[in-house]
Amino acid sequence: MSFLTLDHVSHHYFSKNNYTKALDNISFSVKDGEFIALLGPSGCGKSTILSIIAGIIKQTAGEVLLEGKLINDSDLAIGYMLQQDYLFPWKTIKENSLIGPKIGRSKTSEVENEALKMLKEVGLSNVANSYPNALSGGMRQRVALVRTLITDPKILLLDEPFSALDYQTKLKLEDLVSQLLRSYHKTAVLVTHDIGEAISMSDRILVMDSNPGSIAKIFEVPLELRNETPFLVRKHPKYQILFDRIWDELNKNESTSGQTKVVSNQNESQI
Numbered sequence: 642m643s644f645l646t647l648d649h650v651s652h653h654y655f656s657k658n659n660y661t662k663a664l665d666n667i668s669f670s671v672k673d674g675e676f677i678a679l680l681g682p683s684g685c686g687k688s689t690i691l692s693i694i695a696g697i698i699k700q701t702a703g704e705v706l707l708e709g710k711l712i713n714d715s716d717l718a719i720g721y722m723l724q725q726d727y728l729f730p731w732k733t734i735k736e737n738s739l740i741g742p743k744i745g746r747s748k749t750s751e752v753e754n755e756a757l758k759m760l761k762e763v764g765l766s767n768v769a770n771s772y773p774n775a776l777s778g779g780m781r782q783r784v785a786l787v788r789t790l791i792t793d794p795k796i797l798l799l800d801e802p803f804s805a806l807d808y809q810t811k812l813k814l815e816d817l818v819s820q821l822l823r824s825y826h827k828t829a830v831l832v833t834h835d836i837g838e839a840i841s842m843s844d845r846i847l848v849m850d851s852n853p854g855s856i857a858k859i860f861e862v863p864l865e866l867r868n869e870t871p872f873l874v875r876k877h878p879k880y881q882i883l884f885d886r887i888w889d890e891l892n893k894n895e896s897t898s899g900q901t902k903v904v905s906n907q908n909e910s911q912i
């Protein structure tokens with residue numbers, strides 16, 4: 642059975658006088674422990690898909706199932722990691738990483754020890770009692786990762802979590818995150834603009850088309866690449882071959898798609 646299923650999901654954003662068709666008939670499934678990437682141009686609906694999976698917005702049509710249950714009936718914990726880390730500046734790194742258990746009233750000494758262990762794993766034990774403003778962007782994202790993982794989510798939604806970082810930090814974090822997620826056997830959906838990041842971190846890549854957002858093509862990442870760290874994947878001969886195929890697919894989509902389609906309630910028009 643698939644772990645996560647999107648079945649003919651469409652979404653419209655409504656405003657007073659018009660609506661935007663953000664997603665059109667999206668169907669895909671993700672297996673338990675699988676890491677997939679959603680890759681596509683700005684505005685193709687990647688974040689909208691994550692918000693729907695997280696239950697933050699409700700799709701206008703179709704179904705989303707987690708372990709066979711409708712998303713709103715599921716009590717599985719979902720972890721969400723964004724481009725911005727949203728750390729509380731007045732709380733220490735340790736306190737920030739324990740926000741989830743604190744809100745959920747499950748902050749036991751065992752969970753505290755687990756947080757300290759995870760902070761150590763991501764190389765931050767020496768700053769556990771510091772405040773976020775003393776940390777670099779990459780360190781802050783590592784805190785955000787611990788804060789997400791400490792709630793033991795069954796699925797992780799990653800919305801461009803590395804895109805604000807410099808290239809070197811980004812590569813190191815990609816290595817760390819993929820190693821951690823694999824060792825904890827997490828299912829993950831990564832949203833990215835970066836072909837290299839998608840290839841080096843995921844098992845499958847869903848390339849999206851825009852206006853309205855839809856799945857254009859699905860690429861399987863070869864096994865040889867999946868067993869390497871993201872840094873080493875980029876040096877593998879099969880990496881460039883897959884990169885070029887995805888590049889061509891994205892270019893094909895770009896040349897066929899128009900601008901954002903906003904549909905008025907009365908007449909359909911394109912702006």
Ligand SMILES: Nc1ncnc2c1ncn2[C@@H]1O[C@H](COP(=O)(O)OP(=O)(O)OP(=O)(O)O)[C@@H](O)[C@H]1O
Pocket residue numbers: 654655661662663681682683684685686687688689690901
């Ligand atoms: N709250 C909203 N109200 C109206 N339209 C929205 C809203 N959020 C997103 N949209 C529109 O829906 C479409 C998909 O947006 P979404 O943010 O999901 O795209 P994205 O692929 O994540 O883009 P990016 O790569 O820039 O983050 C876009 O046309 C966007 O303008």
Ligand SMILES: [Mg+2]
Pocket residue numbers: 687688689800
């Ligand atoms: Mg987005």
